[in-house]
Amino acid sequence: MRGAMALAGLALTVAAFNAAAEDAGQIKTAQGRVEIVRGGQHIAAVPGAYVRQSDSIVTGKDGTVGVTLADNSRLSIGPNTVMSLDKYAFDTTTYKGRMDASLKKGTMVVISGKLVKQTPGSMRIHTPASIMGVRGTKFIVHVGEPAS
């Protein structure tokens, strides 16, 4: 029993340690209604909050948010937008890794960073109907409202 508790304690410590290492980026600007959706939970996306792999960011009609990622890539997300950071990995020693984000609807602006500079094409943005491979640049992606 004591062994099991010690093991649980260890698992908790490891989880807490990993949580810090998992942070993919940090919210630097936020206006209006912006939420991070993490495992079904809605977290207020205030400046200073961290963004992790598998998080979604959802904005209301007055919402905008700006995120700086670990590799110096920067993103901003406009009003009425749903974006998910499906995959983010960046090795600070080798600069290798990859990023996959999905823009379900709305607008995002991307400025690629060290990841793409090291490996062009290692960042991909997915939309409902296409894929953007990033060779290194600043660009806008917009997915309109469904035709009614």
Next chain:
Amino acid sequence: MGAMLCTLLFTAYVVFGGPARPVMEETVVVLPGENGHIGGVVVQRGSQKVVLDTAYASSHLGLDGQLKSSHASPEQVQKEFGKTVAALPAPPAKFILYFVTGGDQLTEESKARLKDVLAEIRERPIPDVLLIGHTDTVGGTKSNDVLSRQRAERVREILLQAGIKVRRIVVTGRGERDLMVPTGNDVQEARNRGVEINVR
């Protein structure tokens, strides 16, 4: 009969074979790069592909499923996407502090530069700091990895001693794999013995 079947199959492929028709229109616009460099974006939908590698080059995917390249104007971008562009975080500020040979002591010049780094950190609303240590090519790759990290750690200590309040400082060492000034192996180069500081 065979010809009719062929036509039928071909029509079926065109109508049903390609990717399903999009439900929403999609637009991509490349903006002028901050340092003038544009590496570009490749937009792909099934077998259709558009390469955008100049400022304001744009692609548009219509509800008919056709991906077309076009050109946007700065005014149009400002009007439609200005609010989103304005939400981008400020670019990282970059500094390099240099060390005396083989050790973890800053050069006199870099000690003076430190106050600019501190000012930049204090100016940012939500600062976080990335410290990337480098070495020259004297010594082995492994020992240089260790040395570069030590240098970055040393800068971390210096920043903390100066009383900065930062929620996160990420410390890393690139050793000799990312020379700031290219040299051959075993070359003493003061400009490669630096720690790059990104204030974000």
